[in-house]
Amino acid sequence: xxxxxxxxxxxxxxxxxxxxxxxxxxxxxxxxxxxxxxxxxxxxxxxxxxxxxxxxxxxxxxxxxxxxxxxxxxxxxxxxxxxxxxxxxxxxxxxxxxxxxxxxxxxxxxxxxxxxxxxxxxxxxxxxxxxxxxxxxxxxxxxxxxxxxxxxxxxxxxxxxxxxxxxxxxxxxxxxxxxxxxxxxxxxxxxxxxxxxxxxxxxxxxxxxxxxxxxxxxxxxxxxxxxxxxxxxxxxxxxxxxxxxxxxxxxxxxxxxxxxxxxxxxxxxxxxxxxxxxxxxxxxxxxxxxxxxxxxxxxxxxxxxxxxxxxxxxxxxxxxxxxxxxxxxxxxxxxxxx
Amino acid sequence: xxxxxxxxxxxxxxxxxxxxxxxxxxxxxxxxxxxxxxxxxxxxxxxxxxxxxxxxxxxxxxxxxxxxxxxxxxxxxxxxxxxxxxxxxxxxxxxxxxxxxxxxxxxxxxxxxxxxxxxxxxxxxxxxxxxxxxxxxxxxxxxxxxxxxxxxxxxxxxxxxxxxxxxxxxxxxxxxxxxxxxxxxxxxxxxxxxxxxxxxxxxxxxxxxxxxxxxxxxxxxxxxxxxxxxxxxxxxxxxxxxxxxxxxxxxxxxxxxxxxxxxxxxxxxxxxxxxxxxxxxxxxxxxxxxxxxxxxxxxxxxxxxxxxxxxxxxxxxxxxxxxxxxxxxxxxxxxxxx
DNA sequence: GTGAAAGCGCTAACAT
DNA sequence: ATGTTAGCGCTTTCAC
Numbered sequence: 061x062x063x064x065x066x067x068x069x070x071x072x073x074x075x076x077x078x079x080x081x082x083x084x085x086x087x088x089x090x091x092x093x094x095x096x097x098x099x100x101x102x103x104x105x106x107x108x109x110x111x112x113x114x115x116x117x118x119x120x121x122x123x124x125x126x127x128x129x130x131x132x133x134x135x136x137x138x139x140x141x142x143x144x145x146x147x148x149x150x151x152x153x154x155x156x157x158x159x160x161x162x163x164x165x166x167x168x169x170x171x172x173x174x175x176x177x178x179x180x181x182x183x184x185x186x187x188x189x190x191x192x193x194x195x196x197x198x199x200x201x202x203x204x205x206x207x208x209x210x211x212x213x214x215x216x217x218x219x220x221x222x223x224x225x226x227x228x229x230x231x232x233x234x235x236x237x238x239x240x241x242x243x244x245x246x247x248x249x250x251x252x253x254x255x256x257x258x259x260x261x262x263x264x265x266x267x268x269x270x271x272x273x274x275x276x277x278x279x280x281x282x283x284x285x286x287x288x289x290x291x292x293x294x295x296x297x298x299x300x301x302x303x304x305x306x307x308x309x310x311x312x313x314x315x316x317x318x319x320x321x322x323x324x325x326x327x328x329x330x331x332x333x334x335x336x337x338x339x340x341x342x343x344x345x346x347x348x349x350x351x352x353x354x355x356x357x358x359x360x361x362x363x364x365x366x367x368x369x370x371x372x373x374x375x376x377x378x379x380x381x382x383x384x385x386x387x388x389x390x391x392x393x394x395x396x397x398x
Numbered sequence: 399x400x401x402x403x404x405x406x407x408x409x410x411x412x413x414x415x416x417x418x419x420x421x422x423x424x425x426x427x428x429x430x431x432x433x434x435x436x437x438x439x440x441x442x443x444x445x446x447x448x449x450x451x452x453x454x455x456x457x458x459x460x461x462x463x464x465x466x467x468x469x470x471x472x473x474x475x476x477x478x479x480x481x482x483x484x485x486x487x488x489x490x491x492x493x494x495x496x497x498x499x500x501x502x503x504x505x506x507x508x509x510x511x512x513x514x515x516x517x518x519x520x521x522x523x524x525x526x527x528x529x530x531x532x533x534x535x536x537x538x539x540x541x542x543x544x545x546x547x548x549x550x551x552x553x554x555x556x557x558x559x560x561x562x563x564x565x566x567x568x569x570x571x572x573x574x575x576x577x578x579x580x581x582x583x584x585x586x587x588x589x590x591x592x593x594x595x596x597x598x599x600x601x602x603x604x605x606x607x608x609x610x611x612x613x614x615x616x617x618x619x620x621x622x623x624x625x626x627x628x629x630x631x632x633x634x635x636x637x638x639x640x641x642x643x644x645x646x647x648x649x650x651x652x653x654x655x656x657x658x659x660x661x662x663x664x665x666x667x668x669x670x671x672x673x674x675x676x677x678x679x680x681x682x683x684x685x686x687x688x689x690x691x692x693x694x695x696x697x698x699x700x701x702x703x704x705x706x707x708x709x710x711x712x713x714x715x716x717x718x719x720x721x722x723x724x725x726x727x728x729x730x731x732x733x734x735x736x
Numbered sequence: 737g738t739g740a741a742a743g744c745g746c747t748a749a750c751a752t
Numbered sequence: 753a754t755g756t757t758a759g760c761g762c763t764t765t766c767a768c
Contacts, residue, residue: 061515063745074755079747089753106515110457111745114448115760121496129482131696135679140478144467147499156517158459159495161485177399177444179494315683341473345653347685358469401761412739417763427737449761453744 062103071099082107113180121156122146122368123181125172125199127189129161132285136312136340138357142187142209145361153369155182171195173202183368185209185361190252207368209360211254212380219371219379221363225255228353228385229262232307232335235351235387237270240396241305241333244272245296247317249284249309259309259337278303282313289316290323297324297332304332304396311336311343311352318346318392329394339388348391355385400441409437420445451518459494460484460706461519463510463537465527467499473624474650474678476695480525480547483699491707493520509533511540521706523547523699528590545706547698549592550718557709557717559701563593566691566723567600570645570673573689573725575608578734579643579671583616583634585627585655587647597647597675616641620651627654628661635662635670642670642734649674649681649690656684656730667732677726686729693723 064078071078073092081088081096113119124146126139133139150157160175172195176184183205189196191211199206200218208220236244246263249256260279267274280296282289289308297303297320306321308314314336321332328334328348336343339354363381370376402416409416411430419426419434451457462484464477471477488495498513510533514522521543527534529549537544538556546558574582584601587594598617605612618634620627627646631654635641644659646652652674659670666672666686674681677692701719708714 065745075746076748076756077754080754083747087753092753106512108452108518108745109516110448110452110518111760112747113760114446114452114745114762115747117760119448129485131482134475134478134482137472137475137478140472140475143497144469144472147467147497151499157497159481159485159497161489174444178447180446180448342680342683345680345683403761413762414740414764415738418738421763425737430737446761449744450763451744452746452761453763455744 061108062100062105063108064105066103067096067100067105070103071096118182119180120154121158121179121181122150122365123158123160123176123179123184125160125176125184125186125189125195127161127193127195129188133188135286135342136310136338138338138340139188141357142361142364145358145363146185146365147361148358149362149365149369153365155365155369160184171198173198173204176202176204183207183372185364185368186211187364190250191254192252205368205371207364207371207379209364214379217371219367219376219381221360221367221381221383222255223355223360223383223385225258225385226262226265228337228355229259229307229309230266231385231387232337232353233263233266235389235393236305236307236333236335237266237272239305239333239393242272242396243278243300243303244305244307245278245280245293245300245303247280247282247289247293247306247308247313249313250281253284256309263307282308282310282316284310284313286312286316286319289313290320291316293317293320294323297321297326304398305393306332306334308334308336311338311340311350314350314352314392315342315346318350329392330397333393333396335393344390346392351390351393352388353385354388356383359383399446400438400443401446402443404441405434405438405443408441409434456520457518458492459496459517459519460488460703461496461498461514461517461522463498463514463522463524463527463533465499465531465533467526470623471526473680474648474676476676476678477526479695480699480702483696483701484523484703485699486696487700487703487707491703493703493707498522510537511542514540514542521545521710523702523706524549525702529592530590543706543709545702545709545717547702552717555709557705557714557719559698559705559719559721560593561693561698561721561723563596564600564603566675566693567597567645567647568604569723569725570675570691571601571604572608573727573731574643574645574671574673575604575610577643577671577731580610580734581616581638581641582610582643582645583618583631583638583641585618585620585631585644585646585651587622587651588619591622594647601645620646620648620654622648622651624650624654624657627651628658629654631655631658632661635659635664642736643731644670644672646672646674649676649678649688652688652690652730653680653684656688667730668735671731671734673731682728684730689728689731690726691723692726694721697721 081093187209336352343350419431525547674690681688
């Protein structure tokens with residue numbers, strides 16, 4: 061493996077000159093630069109980023125911290141899309157992406173911030189973490205620049221990107237209201253997700269604005285899981301047959317809800333309308349296809365990367381980025397006929 | 399950021415002793431070790447892996463080279479599953495994962511092997527590359543240890559993990575044969591995928607063993623894309639209405655095929671049986687759900703990581719790993735009634 | 737059992 | 753425009 065030392069020797073110059081030539085500094089004679097470049101090509105030189113990072117004290121890498129990279133997380137393409145967006149951005153800017161995951165069967169009691177510091181990542185993107193996760197506080201407390209996906213924390217070195225979940229939820233519920241539904245249930249995620257709180261808030265606001273009293277017994281918890289949602293919805297509809305529409309805080313739960321409704325022998329959308337949230341891949345392939353509130357996860361990943369670099373380079377105007385959601389009407393919602 | 403030097407000073411020992419103590423060498427007094435550990439905790443020390451890697455000449459990182467991390471690749475959860483498996487393995491063994499993707503809108507004419515050498519990854523996993531991709535040859539030629547997913551190349555430093563695609567294809571076709579189908583069409587991927595060749599081979603073998611002449615005009619090309627498959631199947635069935643079953647080299651194409659069949663006003667499975675390959679997430683959610691040959695991509699990722707480490711540590715018995723496939727019968731295939 | 741010193745490959749003052 | 757030198761934080765002979 062050739063080093064700049066080898067090149068220096070072969071080109072008859074000092075290592076400094078080689079370094080400067082290769083890094084495009086202006087204070088080097090064009091002739092010598094050409095020669096150095098020629099030699100380095102000939103010797104098939106690749107710079108050692110480890111050495112460079114060591115002395116420069118920055119590694120041009122960003123860490124992606126994901127928690128719970130489980131089978132489950134493959135169902136929504138959420139994490140993957142965020143990764144794709146982030147990857148796209150980092151490729152454009154020359155940053156490399158290193159993946160950190162505590163998804164280990166055994167020990168690895170190393171904390172996220174330790175991981176980040178050891179690997180000397182310049183910054184981190186954090187995704188899929190719960191609000192009560194100890195790692196969250198830890199990372200935020202450390203001085204590692206980072207941006208969070210869907211968790212609103214701001215500081216000198218911390219930013220976040222999310223969508224307006226209250227508004228998104230209102231769009232969903234308003235859609236149902238416009239279709240004439242009045243008895244609208246909600247399947248929420250779990251309390252440790254920031255987005256759940258907001259999506260509930262939007263639900264309540266929308267009902268209130270329509271002068272419909274919200275009934276707490278109609279808001280159930282699906283833990284963001286398909287099976288859990290199916291189970292809960294089944295019970296709910298059995299005891300409350302007057303419900304005509306269900307708003308779910310995630311598409312996966314909406315799919316669970318669809319199963320429950322079918323299991324009860326009811327027809328979607330004629331007897332029960334269902335609307336989801338996320339617009340995951342599955343949604344458009346379901347029968348009936350699922351009406352939902354779309355989020356652009358790819359963009360979230362991309363914007364998260366962008367903000368992180370801005371923070372790193374101290375030119376972030378804002379540490380907060382709100383992306384748009386949009387209503388996608390498909391087959392699972394229809395006018396209320398009751 | 400504290401270094402071993404700081405610890406040495408604080409503990410009143412030399413850096414050598416600190417290094418040895420922290421790395422668990424035996425030739426260090428237990429008392430001093432305890433003290434050193436205490437001090438390093440107190441100073442919130444994190445080792446600098448960059449420096450360590452530089453001197454040790456190994457980075458404990460493996461690179462994941464993916465090509466075409468597109469919107470499309472989100473449809474099958476294939477890449478994600480491989481990533482998950484690989485991540486699981488590397489987490490268990492303390493290796494970190496860095497993601498390389500040429501998925502860049504602009505320049506980045508840097509080659510994979512350059513990327514690998516610059517970042518000093520110890521080895522690489524290559525996934526989703528076509529057989530005619532110039533990168534492929536390049537990586538194989540370089541001396542970087544690597545393991546390929548679904549491309550059978552072996553050398554001193556190169557291994558691969560795949561499934562028995564001929565056998566898998568035969569399982570699929572035999573299933574249709576057992577259901578009494580005789581007029582079985584095939585939708586293949588593209589010629590630059592090694593697996594396509596094998597899956598075609600299996601198709602032909604199965605037919606031959608059943609004494610059914612294979613008809614080349616019944617083998618069409620779907621380029622592994624849903625829309626392409628839909629289009630091709632639509633044309634095929636129009637001109638060959640005697641076909642009763644279609645075997646597709648991927649689930650995504652099978653889904654395209656399903657759309658085409660429905661568009662022709664035919665019923666699945668009563669008039670046309672369809673079988674796919676892969677068992678992607680969508681398959682079980684389709685209506686009707688899709689019969690398919692399942693591959694375990696998670697396991698492929700895991701095994702690829704495992705083999706890579708074995709190659710790195712010079713204790714690989716074999717540079718080839720064949721995983722099992724299995725037939726999953728769902729609703730899209732049924733006895734032939736014609 | 738512990739320390740001094742060299743060196744991994746690179747960049748960056750500071751000369752010249 | 754180029755070279756000398758120091759040093760990034762760590763591991764590793766080789767002495768003692």
